[in-house]
Amino acid sequence: MRRTARAILHPDALVHNFNRVKQLAPQSRIMAVIKADAYGHGMIQTAKTLHMADGFAVACIKEALALREAEVQQPITVFQGFHSAEELQQAIKYQLRPVVSQYHQLELLEQNQQGKLAAWLKVNTGMGRLGVAPEACLDYWQRLQQCNTVTEAGLMSHFANADEPGNSTNQQQINLFKQLTTSIQAETTLSNSAAIVAFPDIQADWVRPGIMLYGSSPLVNQSAEKLGLRPVMQLESDIIAINMLKKGDAVGYGGEWVCPEDMPVGVVAIGYGDGYPRHAKTGTPVRVNQQTAQLLGRVSMDMITIDLRDVESVSVGDTVELWGEHISVDTVAQCAGTIGYELLCRMSVNR
Ligand SMILES: *Cc1c(COP(=O)(O)O)cnc(C)c1O
Numbered sequence: 404m405r406r407t408a409r410a411i412l413h414p415d416a417l418v419h420n421f422n423r424v425k426q427l428a429p430q431s432r433i434m435a436v437i438k439a440d441a442y443g444h445g446m447i448q449t450a451k452t453l454h455m456a457d458g459f460a461v462a463c464i465k466e467a468l469a470l471r472e473a474e475v476q477q478p479i480t481v482f483q484g485f486h487s488a489e490e491l492q493q494a495i496k497y498q499l500r501p502v503v504s505q506y507h508q509l510e511l512l513e514q515n516q517q518g519k520l521a522a523w524l525k526v527n528t529g530m531g532r533l534g535v536a537p538e539a540c541l542d543y544w545q546r547l548q549q550c551n552t553v554t555e556a557g558l559m560s561h562f563a564n565a566d567e568p569g570n571s572t573n574q575q576q577i578n579l580f581k582q583l584t585t586s587i588q589a590e591t592t593l594s595n596s597a598a599i600v601a602f603p604d605i606q607a608d609w610v611r612p613g614i615m616l617y618g619s620s621p622l623v624n625q626s627a628e629k630l631g632l633r634p635v636m637q638l639e640s641d642i643i644a645i646n647m648l649k650k651g652d653a654v655g656y657g658g659e660w661v662c663p664e665d666m667p668v669g670v671v672a673i674g675y676g677d678g679y680p681r682h683a684k685t686g687t688p689v690r691v692n693q694q695t696a697q698l699l700g701r702v703s704m705d706m707i708t709i710d711l712r713d714v715e716s717v718s719v720g721d722t723v724e725l726w727g728e729h730i731s732v733d734t735v736a737q738c739a740g741t742i743g744y745e746l747l748c749r750m751s752v753n754r
Pocket of ligand 1: 613
């Protein structure tokens with residue numbers, strides 16, 4: 404079957420966004436976050452394009468092993484760490500840098516007899532997901548220092564609300580982390596994309612950009628374009644039919660759109676089966692022939708319908724941009740009640 408929906412990737416935009424991170428965090432080393440198949444952009448391909456990165460970060464050991472198999476040489480941080488002695492052995496063998504956030508992981512390191520690796524100790528400064536309690540942090544760190552398996556233990560934490568820079572919890576997290584570093588002299592890493600943009604003064608040893616590398620905005624109230632980021636993914640498909648419908652005609656499942664007048668309606672070959680969000684509302688922008696048009700009615704599995712009333716000289720076969728250079732994925736996400744992260748991540752099913 405011919406599928407016309409396609410995600411086109413722009414490696415030059417990826418490199419541009421990486422350089423933007425460098426500008427914003429000139430003192431820090433950069434671990435490019437490429438978990439979830441590089442937010443839908445292809446993990447290996449993204450790592451190869453970002454060969455200038457100081458390191459990479461993924462969620463689990465399995466992802467890190469795939470990178471080593473593809474001959475990626477840089478340090479690889481594994482955010483969820485290892486969960487068994489076998490996984491620890493793999494982490495040692497392939498020189499991965501796991502994050503330690505639970506007592507069980509500390510015990511596995513202490514029990515291990517063979518091999519060494521560098522690790523990160525993660526402290527919960529307010530995210531409340533992974534991380535040891537601040538009170539326990541020094542004790543964990545000292546045990547890691549004494550542990551034969553560990554050559555180096557860095558200190559890491561993660562923000563809960565950096566996408567809203569004005570939120571007071573951010574400063575609390577920064578203060579708590581700073582306070583811990585007075586008794587713990589270690590390599591540090593704190594900032595995700597939002598914090599890189601919003602709190603450039605943090606100056607930790609490493610930064611951990613994810614979403615901004617792909618050209619989606621990490622901040623709730625700031626567009627990617629304003630932040631100097633360029634979209635890496637362009638989602639496109641084609642118009643496969645143009646129907647002249649009559650006033651009162653209903654369009655699509657549930658008949659949610661009823662034509663207010665006689666009007667042309669375009670059918671585009673893309674739907675939620677291709678990763679376009681089913682919850683995108685009537686009015687979600689799409690781009691056709693250098694003009695902005697709007698989604699009408701419900702998104703189907705492999706088709707959407709669009710309002711062609713204000714679009715000049717359009718015909719079957721014309722290309723439609725769903726997101727990319729002109730339509731921000733963040734705008735589409737907002738129209739669908741979600742975030743750019745989710746829309747990008749699930750595109751990986753197309754490759
Ligand atoms: C995913 C993740 C990041 C990257 O976050 P972005 O908001 O995409 O920049 C950084 N650190 C940790 C611990 C993460 O899980």
